[in-house]
Amino acid sequence: MRRIAIASEKGGVGKTTTAVSLAAGLALQGQRVLLVDVDPQGSATRWIGNIVRPDLSDALQGRHEWNRVIHPSVVPNLDLIPASPHLEDAGRTSTPQLERLRRGLEALTTPYDTIVFDCPPGSGALLTMALTAAHEIFVTSEPTPLALAGIRGIIRVGGRIRADLNCDLHLARIVFCRVQSRRKLSQMAFDTTNASFPHLPPAHIIRENVRLAEAPKAKQPIQLFAPKSHGAQDYGQLVRAVLREGQMREAGSRTDTDGTSAAAYPPAIGAPTRPVA
Numbered sequence: 001m002r003r004i005a006i007a008s009e010k011g012g013v014g015k016t017t018t019a020v021s022l023a024a025g026l027a028l029q030g031q032r033v034l035l036v037d038v039d040p041q042g043s044a045t046r047w048i049g050n051i052v053r054p055d056l057s058d059a060l061q062g063r064h065e066w067n068r069v070i071h072p073s074v075v076p077n078l079d080l081i082p083a084s085p086h087l088e089d090a091g092r093t094s095t096p097q098l099e100r101l102r103r104g105l106e107a108l109t110t111p112y113d114t115i116v117f118d119c120p121p122g123s124g125a126l127l128t129m130a131l132t133a134a135h136e137i138f139v140t141s142e143p144t145p146l147a148l149a150g151i152r153g154i155i156r157v158g159g160r161i162r163a164d165l166n167c168d169l170h171l172a173r174i175v176f177c178r179v180q181s182r183r184k185l186s187q188m189a190f191d192t193t194n195a196s197f198p199h200l201p202p203a204h205i206i207r208e209n210v211r212l213a214e215a216p217k218a219k220q221p222i223q224l225f226a227p228k229s230h231g232a233q234d235y236g237q238l239v240r241a242v243l244r245e246g247q248m249r250e251a252g253s254r255t256d257t258d259g260t261s262a263a264a265y266p267p268a269i270g271a272p273t274r275p276v277a
């Protein structure tokens, strides 16, 4: 089972859009997927489900059993653990409880292929909880000159969690959201980032697309709301890359077809200064 956290300390940089689009895309390709909304804002919950109890806060605080906080979403094969503002309280927590999410998910009876976490902005206990339960971080960013600093921020947070709580955690992909391809700045941010993280697959590009901004109101993932849109195409590429990677891991292959190698799974979370041979 893959566990992918969509994270960034910065707010409003496409985490929820990426979490929902990736989770729905994998589910529509036949995977059994669970989306865990770890953000008290509940944006992912409202997009593909409803803010209902019992939710993640009820499981974290021991009021309900983990299997009971899973709800169906509007997408076939995609289940949801919803969030609500009550999650704020569950986030004020001590170290042993930081592992509660991981332990709860490990005890689930449904055999999910992939669990996707929609992380909150900032670097509080809820982000720590999600990264303690995840294996891979997909960091989202907007392609500005500050992108690199933001990516390094999540690497620092992840590095601490890897050292203290979760030795399986690693940065796996960078996703640039809201890219206006004609702007030179985007290309510069893209080139600088790829050069700084040579052990990762090249950053994914999700173009600015109004249909992505409209999809939450329609309560549909982009793949169903506007299947021909740039948003659906761009997230389709991300979904295919993730599926391909999963198949290669299962087959024991060490070479990624998008031109990267097994070095995308480096021994440490951060970026080595040069590619791993």
Ligand SMILES: Nc1ncnc2c1ncn2[C@@H]1O[C@H](COP(=O)(O)OP(=O)(O)OP(=O)(O)O)[C@@H](O)[C@H]1O
Binding pocket: 010, 011, 012, 013, 014, 015, 016, 017, 018, 039, 041, 043, 119, 120, 121, 177, 178, 179, 206, 207, 208, 209, 210, 212, 213, 214, 231
């Ligand atoms: N590629 C895109 N094109 C157009 N609009 C987008 C795109 N990606 C995200 N948006 C819009 O940008 C806003 C922020 O996106 P999103 O909610 O996914 O970010 P976030 O990182 O989850 O925010 P937060 O930190 O508040 O949780 C939303 O209104 C969303 O609809």
Ligand SMILES: [Mg+2]
Binding pocket: 015, 016, 017, 039, 043, 118, 119
């Ligand atoms: Mg969000």
